[in-house]
Amino acid sequence: xxxxxxxxxxxxxxxxxxxxxxxxxxxxxxxxxxxxxxxxxxxxxxxxxxxxxxxxxxxxxxxxxxxxxxxxxxxxxxxxxxxxxxxxxxxxxxxxxxxxxxxxxxxxxxxxxxxxxxxxxxxxxxxxxxxxxxxxxxxxxxxxxxxxxxxxxxxxxxxxxxxxxxxxxxxxxxxxxxxxxxxxx
Numbered sequence: 001x002x003x004x005x006x007x008x009x010x011x012x013x014x015x016x017x018x019x020x021x022x023x024x025x026x027x028x029x030x031x032x033x034x035x036x037x038x039x040x041x042x043x044x045x046x047x048x049x050x051x052x053x054x055x056x057x058x059x060x061x062x063x064x065x066x067x068x069x070x071x072x073x074x075x076x077x078x079x080x081x082x083x084x085x086x087x088x089x090x091x092x093x094x095x096x097x098x099x100x101x102x103x104x105x106x107x108x109x110x111x112x113x114x115x116x117x118x119x120x121x122x123x124x125x126x127x128x129x130x131x132x133x134x135x136x137x138x139x140x141x142x143x144x145x146x147x148x149x150x151x152x153x154x155x156x157x158x159x160x161x162x163x164x165x166x167x168x169x170x171x172x173x174x175x176x177x178x179x180x181x182x183x184x185x
Contacts, residue, residue: 002050003070010104011054017046017125020074024125030098031148033072044142049125054118061102061116067108068129070102070150076122082114093120093136103150106132 001011017024021043028035034042051074056062060129063082073095080093080101092114095101105112106129127146135145 002052005032006052009054009058009060011052011058011060014051014053014123017049017051017074018043019046020051020123020125021046024074027098028073030096030151031072032098033100033146036149037145041142043143044139045127045135045146046125048131049127051123051125053121053123056118056120058118059115060118060122063113063115064111066109067102067105067112069073069126070100070106071124071126072096072100074123074125077119078119078122078126080114080117082163083090089115093125100153103154107150135136136179139162159176 006013021039024031024034024046025037025039025042028037034045037045060071060078075097078095078101079091080095081089082092084090101116102112104110106127109129132143132146134147
C-alpha cells in the first residue's frame with residue numbers, strides 16, 4: 001500500500017533506509033523506537049524500510065484513514081492535527097527528527113487518530129504491518145526487538161494519557177478554589 005499511497009500524494013521515494021542507516025543511527029538519542037538498536041540492527045532494519053520525502057503542506061497521514069504503516073522522521077518536522085467536534089483543525093503536536101508516528105494503526109488496522117502534515121521538507125522511513133510480520137518470521141530477534149519497542153512506546157503513551165486524564169478529571173471534580181472572604185491575606 002505505501003508506494004501507491006505516497007505516489008498519489010506526490011511524496012517522492014528515496015530508496016531504502018539502509019542507505020540512511022548511519023544518519024538514522026546518529027539520531028538514536030532522539031529516536032525512542034530505535035534507542036536500543038546497534039548500527040548493524042538499524043542497517044538490517046533499513047533493508048526493509050523504504051524512505052520517502054514530502055514537501056511542506058503535504059498530508060502524509062490523513063485523520064480517519066485506515067493505515068497499515070508507521071513512519072520514523074529522519075529529517076524535517078510534522079504537524080499532528082486532529083479535528084474537533086465542529087470540524088476545526090486543532091494542533092496536537094509538532095514532531096521532529098527521531099520521532100515515529102502511526103504505530104497504533106499499523107498494529108491494529110483501525111482508522112488514523114490524526115493527520116500528519118509536513119511543515120518543511122521531511123524525509124521519513126516506513127515500516128508496514130506486513131514487513132513487521134515478515135521480520136518476526138525471517139529475523140525473529142530483530143522483529144521481536146522492534147515489536148517490543150512498539151509495545152513499550154505505546155504503553156508509555158497510554159500511561160501518559162491516563163495520567164493527564166486523571167489530572168483533568170480531578171481538576172474538574174475539585175472545581176475552582178473557593179476564596180474565604182473572612183480570612184486574612
